[in-house]
Amino acid sequence: MDHKARFAGHSGDRGGGKSNLNASKPATIEDVALIAGVSIATVSRALNEPGKVADSTRRRVIDAVAQTGYTTNAMARSLRMRRSHMILILAPDVGDPNFSNILVGLETEASKRGYGILIGNTQNDPEREANYLRFISSNQADGLILLTGHLPYGLTASGPNKKLPPMVAVNEPVANASIPFVGVDNFEGARVATDHLISQGHTRIAFIGKSLSRTVASLRERGYRTAMQGAGLTIDERFVLEADGTTESGRGAAERMFVRDQLPTAFFCVNDATALGVIIALSARGYDLPLDFSVMGFDDISYASFVTPSLTTMKQPRLQIGEASMDLLLAMLEGEEVKKREILLRSDLILRNSVAMRRA
Amino acid sequence: MDHKARFAGHSGDRGGGKSNLNASKPATIEDVALIAGVSIATVSRALNEPGKVADSTRRRVIDAVAQTGYTTNAMARSLRMRRSHMILILAPDVGDPNFSNILVGLETEASKRGYGILIGNTQNDPEREANYLRFISSNQADGLILLTGHLPYGLTASGPNKKLPPMVAVNEPVANASIPFVGVDNFEGARVATDHLISQGHTRIAFIGKSLSRTVASLRERGYRTAMQGAGLTIDERFVLEADGTTESGRGAAERMFVRDQLPTAFFCVNDATALGVIIALSARGYDLPLDFSVMGFDDISYASFVTPSLTTMKQPRLQIGEASMDLLLAMLEGEEVKKREILLRSDLILRNSVAMRRA
DNA sequence: ATGGGTAATGAAAAGGTTTACATGACTTTC
DNA sequence: GAAAGTCATGTAAACCTTTTCATTACCCAT
Structure with missing residues (x-):
């Protein structure tokens, strides 16, 4: 009560302004200015550049804001500030x-x-x-x-x-x-993944998910090839199959593999969805995974751990990717000097049950 | 060329306006008005209420818009229109x-x-x-x-x-x-789910996921109770376990169940995540699902079909839920008379492999 | 005392729309 | 042929900020 009256007094200082206080419309900066007994410019400064306003008036403004429940209208601000x-x-x-x-x-x-x-x-x-x-x-x-x-x-x-x-x-x-790009180092990740298969004794390793149009797929294929080459293994090109990255495409590719006379012992799939398709196809044929075949994915999507066998894969640091890319964009926006126009994050190998040592 | 000149002529009609055409700033409604040789009010009307403007002038406005690449500034519009x-x-x-x-x-x-x-x-x-x-x-x-x-x-x-x-x-x-609420009919869905278990010959059916704080959980529990009652089955309250809806909580609840002397033959879980936890726990104990136990979920989350055994569950029509709720909100916003303040959509039973007939 | 500098504030413009009201031309009606 | 509409358009206000520029008050050094 008491304190309401006090503020009313303040507002009266400037004489009959067009006060809108009892209207139901949201308070504007003008209402605040009226109550605080200052100009709207000062209100704006008090809120946005506190240093440029005297302590005493800033306090009055803040009080007035609290009293009115004022929030700055984002539209007006955006319009003005572009x-x-x-x-x-x-x-x-x-x-x-x-x-x-x-x-x-x-x-x-x-x-x-x-x-x-x-x-x-x-x-x-x-x-x-x-x-x-x-x-x-x-x-x-x-x-x-x-x-x-x-x-x-x-x-x-x-x-x-x-x-x-x-x-x-x-x-x-x-x-x-x-x-500018932010993402996982697909080439390097694929290399690590393939290396892991190699380290488990596999030599006939298929790559499922070749795609000419998708950059990510090409990078992962290159990583696969580099790893194979690095280990002195030759790639049987009949083991490199196209697939568009869906579970269904993985299933189909695995099926196509079985028309060959010779089979790989491990499948490196361009992503987890594809790997899942491969697993489904192999399981349907009655094979025992990972005993008969090893299957490796990429991405570590949410259900990779629930599949049977649970999927060995490369984990994408998704949270980090999101944060880093927003950080980069905002830095650009706010005029900070941006040196790196490409941020490649490392993906980690997640060991689960779909990959095992090659059978002797 | 020719046609550029034509428009220049038009713009000249009104004498030395402050044309901004060659500036790099985006075109405003004023630029368009200048070129079309009309007032900004007419431009606005031509774009927003085409009926209120003569055909010929509307065409000129449209041309001018095309020429300038004008797009209305959303901020200004929002500010004005609130x-x-x-x-x-x-x-x-x-x-x-x-x-x-x-x-x-x-x-x-x-x-x-x-x-x-x-x-x-x-x-x-x-x-x-x-x-x-x-x-x-x-x-x-x-x-x-x-x-x-x-x-x-x-x-x-x-x-x-x-x-x-x-x-x-x-x-x-x-x-x-x-x-106003839009969602699935949890009570009815839970009833259908429980009925299904009953129809498979189960009588000792557990409910995993009781929660006093979560409305959805309570509704599903009520559906479960109603179905049991409807079938004349008594509920062993020791089979109704609390769980907070996470996979981990499901696993824990299933473990707790095994300290009892008597076990249920089927588990109705408050959601798929919980069901997954239960499956993990049971599998870890070496049971063969669904032979030894039936497990039913609710939600049909994306990986429900990839779990082993694949999860029998109630499907939430998510796309529909999203559309219906946005539709309702926009209707409210645009002042349409909204009669139904609650929209309950049906969830369908999805038959997979985690539920089977009770063993004789 | 005078001039120059600084700090705090205010007045007013600018940002780009939509729209109530006014205007003028043209059509209809008695 | 005058009154009464109707239609197409224009003028200007309103929406709510931020910010430039000007003003005032004050302090310090000369």
Whole structure:
């Protein structure tokens, strides 16, 4: 009571302003200024650059803010500052277990630095991609995180002459465009994975998941080849099979393998989903894994440990990837000097039960 | 060329305006108006209410828009309209496989209706929840989707006197607050699940996952009890065990079961994660599933089919849930008369290999 | 005392829309 | 042929900030 009256007195200082206090509309900076007995400029400064305002007035402003429940209108601020403090994340499928923790990492880092995230699920539909660009062009988002592996349709079309918005490609690099990239070192990871199979005595190692179009797949294949070569093993090209990265494609590839006269003893699969398909196919044929065949995946998706046999694989540090890429993007946005335009994180070998020593 | 000149002529009509055409800044409505030779009001109308503008001028406006590459500045529009066309989604863990497709559904429906989504990962941290409310209070989001099962911290505190923003609770209802809800019919689903076990000849059926605090768990427990009662079976209360819904809790509960003198023949688990824990525990003890014990889950999370034995469970129509809840929220937002404040979707029984006839 | 510098504040512009109200031309109606 | 509409458009206010520039008050050194 007492203290309400005190503030009322303050507000009276400036005479009959157009006070809106009892209206139900949210308080504006003007309401705060009125109560604190200062100009709106001072209120703005008190909140955003506290150092530039006298202690006593700052206190009055803070009190007034508390009293009115004022929160600055983000739209007005963004309009004036031309910064929304929002980041648009474009992903082909938000539900993809591969993305889950990357999203969490992205969100965590963004939130920590006062940014919000805005999600666009494109399903690789050019129309949806282009549509989401309006968030960028209309200033609703300051930057772009690309989980799609390619430039969104609208940007591709307008060509490289137009200046691209600040963006970072994550997980899957963008071909033919020097977009900063954050992801796992796929080449090195595949090498480590293959080396592990070799260390278990395997020499006839198949690679399931060759793909000309997907950069990640090519890198992993190269890692596989390098490891084989490094160990002095020759690659039977009939053991290198195409697959598009789905469980079904893995199953199919494994089936195709059985028309050959000779079989590998181990399968290195381009990712866990593919590996799962291979496991399903082999189990269906009655083989005992990992006794009869070893199967190695890549990614360590959430259910890799629940499959039977549980999947030996390379773990992607997803949380880290998310955080690092958001960190990079925000650094770019805030004008910090960014030296590394490519951040490759290490993936770790996760030993489980789908890989065993080659049978003597 | 020719046609550029034509437009230049138009723009000249109004005399020396402050044309900004060659500047690198994005075009504003004023630039368009200048070129089309109309006022900015007309441009706005031509774009937003085409019917209110003469055909000929509308064409000129459209041409001018194309020429300038104009896109309306979302910030300015939102500021003026007090509508951001953004929806804030609050989830405890975006990476949770239970949410994945709900998110996709939410995004799809929102995008279809011209809204964008903004994601807040709260990790059940009151501070983060409260922090995200600024998106609502600052007009950055028009509505709220709650996947958390409770009101975000800031709202709880301010009490029910303050008017709540438009919101819809999804998946997990919010207790003690009449928030519109969209989710699966947990009671009915649990009844169907239990009935299935009963139909397989089981009579000693355990319920793993009792929880006093989680509404969903209580509903499922009630469904279980109702089914048992309906079949004239008595529930051995020692078979009703608490568990918090994690895999680890399921494993622990199953272990606790083995200190009893009598065992159930089937386990109905409050969710798939719990069921997985139970399967792990039973397998570790050397039992042969589903021969020795039947295990039933709930949710049909993504890896339910990859577990061994693959999990018989109740499928949540996640995509539908997401779409329906966004639809409901947007309807509320756009002032449509909303009759149903609760939408319960049916969950379907998914038959797999973790449930079998009771051994004779 | 005077001039120059600094610190705290205010007035007003700018940011880009939408929209209530006004205006003017043209059509209809008696 | 005048009054009453209707239709297309324009003017200007409103939305709520941040920030430039100007102003005032004060202090210090000369």
